[in-house]
Amino acid sequence: MYQEERMLKIVDYLQLHKRISVDDICEFFNVSRDTARRDLVKLEEHQKIIRTRGGALLPTLDHELTRNYKERLLTVSAEKQIIGQIAANMVRDGNRIILDSSTTVQACAERLHVQECSVITNSINQADVLSEKDGVSIHLLGGRLQKEHRFVYGSSAIATLSRYFVDKAFVGVGGISLHGLSINHEEDGMLKHQMMKQADQVIILADHSKFGKNLSYRFADLYEVDIVITDRLPDPAMLDVFRRHDVEIIVP
Incomplete structure (x- = not known):
């Protein structure tokens, strides 16, 4: 080797x-x-x-997590772009979906090609990308703006989100382990969890580097997840945890 x-x-x-x-x-x-x-x-x-x-x-402290959103966009990996393409292919005409504020989810937004779709997001970047796409209706949640990471958060955003029901929620994570899904920003995590609660199908976008990580704020359990889209299968122990929670794994 x-x-x-x-x-x-x-x-x-x-x-x-x-x-x-x-x-x-x-x-x-x-x-x-x-x-x-x-x-x-x-x-x-x-x-x-x-x-x-x-x-x-x-x-x-993971350097990836200390950089602001614009810096992270400059280094979106080929793996994340592939994950974004797989996610975009899962959106059907007429779907109502939620897109969160992660860079991997933005890779999905950039590749979204449907005749008609309704999108709810807390990301000003996602809203900007989708504004160029005909047939996509955008609802940008209101609330406080996290300037460095370019997402809206707060009690008003969560309250508004709780009134919507969607077909699919596409959510990025900082870490995914047997303990659940985690992120470094509590306010972002609270909104992600509400997004998951409003969806018929919860789809997590996570490249292989996220497996086994536990960041500072755990925002959801694995039983709340339906699908994980990733670029590489996790190790057998993690795969077994996914199977026990009926989580489907999709790889290229």
């Missing part, structure tokens, strides 16, 4: 288990302790891990 492959698997392991030892790496990949240490040094150089005595752990 090449070093790059081991490094990816080490990060995948850390996202599930939070820490790994040099002995673990030697056992999992049948390599020497010197090779294991070199892998950790390189991962630390790429700011993927924090090295500890005898091993490593994930950084406590």
Whole structure:
């Protein structure tokens, strides 16, 4: 196995288990302790891990989550674009849908091609993208504006949202684990949960890096989810959790 492959698997392991030892790496990949240490040094150089005595752990603060919305849009990955395309293909003519304020969900909005559709969103970016599409009716929720991340939130937004019923809600997450769905912004999480409650079908958009993560605010449980669209299947343990909660996984 090449070093790059081991490094990816080490990060995948850390996202599930939070820490790994040099002995673990030697056992999992049948390599020497010197090779294991070199892998950790390189991962630390790429700011993927924090090295500890005898091993490593994930950084406590994910750089992706500290950047504002415009900065994150500049680096939307090919994986997120593929996820967005799959999500857009699930929208049918005449559907009423909710789109939240995540960049992966914006990839869905950009690829939405229907003759007629009604969209509720708390994202000023989503509303702007959809305003260019004929046949799409847009309801932008009112409330306080979170300027850096470009979403509307607050009690008035939640109260308005609670009066609507939709066919599908497309929701992005910061983390998804056996403990549920999580995000770093409590106000965003509260609105996401209300979006899920208003939908006949809840569809989570999450690339593989989100699996095994628990961020600061848990906003929903897995039993509230119908479908997860992702770019890569999670590990067997996470797959088993999804099956137990009747969550369908869709990959390219």
